[in-house]
Amino acid sequence: MNGSSSNHHGVGVQVRGLRKAFDGQEVLRGLDFEVQAGEIFVIMGPSGSGKTVLLKHLIGLEEPDEGEILIAGQSIQSPEVMSRYRMAMVFQSGALLNSLTVGENVGLYLSEHRLQPPAEIARIVAEKLEVVGLKSTEEKMPSDLSGGMKKRVAIARALVIEPQLILYDEPTSELDPLSAVVIAEQIVDLKDRIGVTSLVVSHDRDLAFGVADRIAVINEGRILTIGTPDEVKQHPDPLVQQFLHADFKRH
Amino acid sequence: MLLFWRTLAALPLVWRQRQKVFDQFFEIGNASLLMVCILSFFIGGVIALQTGPLLVGRGLGSYVGGIVGYSIAKELAPVMMAILIAGRIGSAMAAEIGSMQVYQEIDALRTMNISPIHYLVLPRLVAIAAALPLLVIFAILVGWLGGAVVCAANDRIAVSFEAFFSALRDAVDLKDVANGVFKSFVFALTIGVVSCHQGLITRGGPRGIGRSVTKAVVNSIVVIVILDYLLTRILLK
Secondary structure (H helix, E strand, O other): OOOOOOOOOOOOEEEEEEEEEEOOEEEEEEEEEEEOOOOEEEEEOOOOOOHHHHHHHHOOOOOOOEEEEEEOOEEOOOHHHHHHOOEEEEOOOOOOOOOOOHHHHHOHHHHHOOOOOHHHHHHHHHHHHHHOOOOOOOOOOHHHOOHHHHHHHHHHHHHHOOOOEEEEEOOOOOOOHHHHHHHHHHHHHHHHHHOOEEEEEEOOHHHHHHHOOEEEEEEOOEEEEEEOHHHHHHOOOHHHHHHHHOOOOOO | OHHHHHHHHOHHHHHHHHHHHHHHHHHHHHHHHHHHHHHHHHHHHHHHHHHHHHHHHOOOHHHHHHHHHHHHHHHHHHHHHHHHHHHHHHHHHHHHHHHHHHOOHHHHHHHOOOOHHHHHHHHHHHHHHHHHHHHHHHHHHHHHHHHHHHHHHOOOOOOOHHHHHHHHHHHOOHHHHHHHHHHHHHHHHHHHHHHHHHHHOOOOHHHHHHHHHHHHHHHHHHHHHHHHHHHHHHHHO
8 A cells, every 4th residue: 555665656545534515515525435556546526526626635735624535544634744755736727837938837846846956857847748748848838838738738747746646637628539538648658657546537438437447426525436437337326327328419 | 914924934945036036026126117206206296386385485495305305205205106016016916826826826836835925925025025115215316306306497486406405405314214215115015915915815716816906905005004104103203
């Protein structure tokens, strides 16, 4: 389970009894699940089911009302966990800093923490941008990029941290099918190459069944089922089936 | 206040953020210098125009320079420039940080273990605290010049440049100027903290950003006026 000492580069995550309410309205209602080190775990569910709130808890942007989150067996509340394990998040919008160039965005973690000299940062930035297929875009501004390119820059920015856990918030939303495929390929490629643990939140069924090792389906802050893609497809819960097979039909 | 103390605690890290401090400093200067110049020249002129004929009519023409100089240095330049900067720079700070908050850029900073206080608030606060006092010194000089020009050019006042500045030298000493500059330093911290705070607590999309900008400007001005009274009471002693 301890990601830093296991064969996997990634770390395992355990969520136990997680509850969160905003203004008296319960958004997470006692979530329990475990993500194995190095796996791609997809959380699916309709909009407003609490997926993004869950991700924010996992990266420490929100504090739970009840329950706990363990990274490699240690609570993320303990101060050393966030500095000991490297985690990154790819936001739904990309969340690139609009006042910085692509290169400055990707190298921000290294430059702000003074982890490398400028020349080495430039080399690492170029390398990570190449990994996501955006070679020689360092001088562009985020406003010059398409939605898909912004998300790939956000992935490059996450890679600079050399993360053991990457959280993706709706990585294919607002993208055309071809760009969505590129993002999906990159999620799988990162797992294969560096064994990073990936936790993907999405309502994109194609993405989920294409990349996931396991899938959790949540609705109204509760987990309906967890299993491999095949197990989830066969699950008898009508809400799960309704979500998986919802389709527009013109009468 | 909590944001102010946290920023103060981060002050030893300011050297690491020096490039951002210089960028912000020059942005404040570039955005404000011409406005400061125009505003202070005409404030000096208006004070001279209001007080000049009244004093000259009572045979007190030799006091015009002193009254204009004293009121600009101690009161008008620091307060008017602070209000100008609250509108021009405070609003920009709240809008920029507010949009970063709404579009999750600040969340992204946090996930990279980069403190928004170190990265965003500290450089802005240091830059405005350095820039506003300098702008106020400039405003005092231009305001005096405006007063002197109006006194010399207006037939109902007709006080020469030499007489104006001679009276000003008699009435205003360096302590009075330092008084105004100190006030402006406090006002600068107020604008920086109020505007950055409003930016950081922005919620709810473009409308939320608009609300934050309005609150940043209005709250800054209200606090400046209250602080001006309190500081004047303290500095009079």
